[in-house]
Amino acid sequence: MTAVIRTEKLVKRFGHVTALDELDLEVVEGQTHGFLGPNGAGKSTTIRVLLGMLRADGGTARLFGADPWSEAAELHRRLAYVPGDVALWPGLTGGETIDVLGRLRGGIDKRKRDELLERFDLDPRKKGRSYSKGNRQKVALVAAFAADVDLLLLDEPTSGLDPLMAAVFNECVREVAAQGRTVLLSSHVMSEVEQLCDRVSIIRKGVIAETGTLAEMRHFTRSQVHAVLKNPVRGLGDHEGVHDLKTDGLEVRFQVDGTALDDVLAQLAVAGIASLTCEPPSLEQMFLRYYGDELAAKGVDNGGEE
Amino acid sequence: MATATAAPAVREDGLGTLAGTGKLLRFHARRTRVYLIGWFAGMVGGTLAIAASFPELYATPDERAQFATTMDTPAMRSMTGPGEYIDAYAGSGSAMFAHQMILWSTLVVAVMYILLITRLTRADEETSRLEVIRSEPVGRRADLAAALLLACLSAVALGVLIGLSTLVMGDADVAGAMLYGLLHTAVAVAFAAITAVTAQIAGYSSTANAFAFGVLAFGVLMSMVGNAQENAALWLSPFGWAQATFVFTPEQNWVPIGVAAIVSALLIWLAFALVARRDFGQGLMAARPGPSSAGAGLRSIGSLTFRLSRGLLWAGIVTMVLLGAAYGSVVGGADDIFDTLSDTQREIFTQQGASITEGFVVTISLIDAFTATIFGLLVIGRARKEETGGRGELLAAAPIPRSGWPGSYLPMALASATVATVCGAVFLALTGAGSVGDWSFFDDMLVGGLVHLPAIWIMVALAFACFGWLPRAGWLRWLPWAYVFIAGYFGPILELPDVMVNLSPYEHVPSYPVADLDWLPLIVLTAIAAALCALGYLGVRRRNLQFA
Incomplete structure (x- = not known):
C-alpha cells in the first residue's frame, strides 16, 4: 500500500512558538484516517503544510510522493479540502461558489452537484453573507464531495452541522471510502471518528502521541472490568496490569491494561466467575487518557486513572 | 434631537x-x-491648517476681488458654492474660506456619519455582536436610539470644534464661526438620520451603505447643479442647506439649519417606526435570491478576481471621469486664474517658461495620476483582505499556482489603475479642449495624462511587492503613496532636497506638453515596474499564507 500522506519529523514554527515538533504522520491509500487532538495541538497547521499554504521549517512532508510546497498546484488537482472555518464571498451565491471552485479544478459534474445539494438540503441561491455557519460548511462540503479527487482533507467538517446533516456527511464519507479514495478527517466528534475511520492519529502539542487502528489502540489502553466471583481472589491488586481495584465482598471492579487482559482473566477464572462484563475503552476515554496530564494540570478527573 | x-x-x-x-x-x-x-x-486639524494658511494666500481685498472674478463661472460655482459668497470675497477672507470649503468639508463629515451609523446598527447585527446585546434587558429600539444619540452628541462636539478652529482667521466673527461649525453638525445629523432609514430598508449593511452613499452622491450632484444654474435644486441637497447659510457673508442666515433639523427629525421618526416593523437581522427589503449556478464567464481565477474587485474598478472610472471633466472645464480659464495666484502658487504652476495653460495641464495630470494610483492600491488591499478573511483558503487549496491566487490581484490592480488613468485623461482632454476651444489641444492633454502610467505601475507593483514580502505591514502599501504625493505636491513649497524629491517615480515622467516626450525615462520606469512585479510574485510564491 502506498502512502498518500507521509510526514517525517515535520517542524513548523511561528516566531517562538513551535506548532509542529517533529511530527510523523502516515496515511495510506484508501484509508479513512482520523486526526484527533485538542484545540491548538497542530491539526490545522499540519493540514495547511500538506496543502502548501505554509512552508515547513524542518523535516519532510510528502503528498502522493511529491513535495506539497513546490508542487502545490499540480497536487491540488488530486485533492479537495474543507477548512474548519469556511468563509464565503459575501456577494457570490452558494451555487456560484460551488461552480467556480469546481471549474477551477477543471469542471464539475452537474448531476453529482445537484444530488449533493439535495442531500445536504442547501439552497444554492442565497448569497454568501447570508448563510449560517452550518450552511457555509455545507457549501464547502458539496464542492469537495462533488470533486472527482483521490484525497479529501477535512478539517473539523461537521462542527456547524446539525445531527441530521452530520449523518448525511457520514454517509458521504463512507461512499468516498467505498470508492477506494483516501480521507484525512480531523475531528472532535469521537462517535464520528469511531464510525468512519480505519486508523486514528492523536496529535498533542505538535507531535503524534499515538497512532494505530482503533483495535490496536484499545489493546494498549485499559478496559473496565466488573466481575462477581464465586470465591475470593487473592493477589489481584499485586498484578502490575491491574489498576484502581475496588473489592466489595465477591464483587470486584478494576481497570486492566490490554496487554495483561488474558493473564488477569485466567486468574479470575481460577476463582470462578458468576458474572463478568468487560468494556473496552471508548475512543473518548482513550482521548482523555492521552491528554491525561493536561487535564490533571487543570484539575479535571480523567476517568479515575493514576 | 433624537430624544425629542x-x-x-x-x-x-x-x-x-x-x-x-x-x-x-x-x-x-x-x-x-x-x-x-x-x-x-x-x-x-484640516480646518485649522487651512484656516491658518488661507489669509496669507490672499492677503489683500484686491487679490480676493480679482480671484472672485475667476470664480464666478457656472463650472467653478459647481465645484465650490453659491455666488453670494463670491460677492463677499473682497470684504471677507472668511467668506472666501467658507465658499471654498463647505462642500468638501461637509462631504467628509457625511461619509463619516454614514459609516458610523451602519457600523453601529446593521453591521453589528450581521456579525451577531448585537444578538448578544439584544438578549440582555435592552429594548428593540435602544440600539438605534443609542447609535443616533451618539451621532448627534458627537456631531455637536465636532461642530463646536470646527467652529472654534475657524477663529484663527482674523476676520472671522464668533457668530459666523458657530454657524460654520453648526452647519457641519446639521449635515452630520442629516446623514446619520438618512443612514438610520436606509439601515432599516436594506437587506445587508453593505447595501445600507450603498443606499446612503447614493443619497450622498445625489446631494453632491444637486448642490453642483443648483450652484451652476443658480436654481432651487440646491435645496434638495443637505450640502445645499449648508451652503445656503451664506456663513461669514453679509447675507448670513440660520434658516437652512432649521430645515436640516426638521428633515432629520422626520427621518429619525421614520427610522424608529421602521425598526419595529422588521425582523432582527433582516431588512424591510427581503434579500433577493441570486443565481443558483455560476454564469459561463465565471470560470477562471482571473474572472473570479475581476468579479470580486470590479466594484473598485467602477469607483475608479467614475471618480476619474468626474475629476477629469471637472478640471478640464477650468483649463480654458487657466490664464485668468493664474493672474490671481500668489507667488508660491505661480511657482507651482510655472514650469520652464511654457504657456500657463500647458503648465496647468501638467499639474492637473499629476493630480489625476496620484488619484488613479489609489484604485490600484485598493485592489492590492483587497487581496490581503481575501487572505486574512479566510476566503482565499478555498482558492489556495484549488489547483492554481500562487501566481493565480493571490497573484491575479496584481494584473487586476494594474488594469484598474490604468483604466482609471485613461478615463481621467480622456475626459480631461475632452472637456479641456472644449473649454479652450481648440481641438488640437486634445492630443496634448491626452498624452499628458497617459505619460504618467509607468510611474503609476511602479507604485502598484511596489504595493504588491510589499504584500508579497511584508504582508502584515498594510501601512507599508500606503506609505510610498503618501511620500510621493507630499514630494510631488508640496515638494517645491517645502523646499525638499532634490534627492528626496527624485525618489518619486512621478518626478521622472516627462512634463508633457510643457517638455518634449522623452521616451528613455518612460522605458526605464516601465522596466522598474516590471522588476517590482517579478519581485512581488517571488515574495508571494515563497511566503506562508496567513489565514485567520
Missing part, C-alpha cells in the same frame, strides 16, 4: 423599546472612540 423625536415611539409602545439606551450609549462611545478621535483629529 423618540417621544412618539415611546407613546406607541411604552418605554420598553428604549430600555437600556443609556448603557448602550456608553458602550457605543467606548467602542467607537478611536474611530471618532481619528475623524475628529482629521476634520479639526
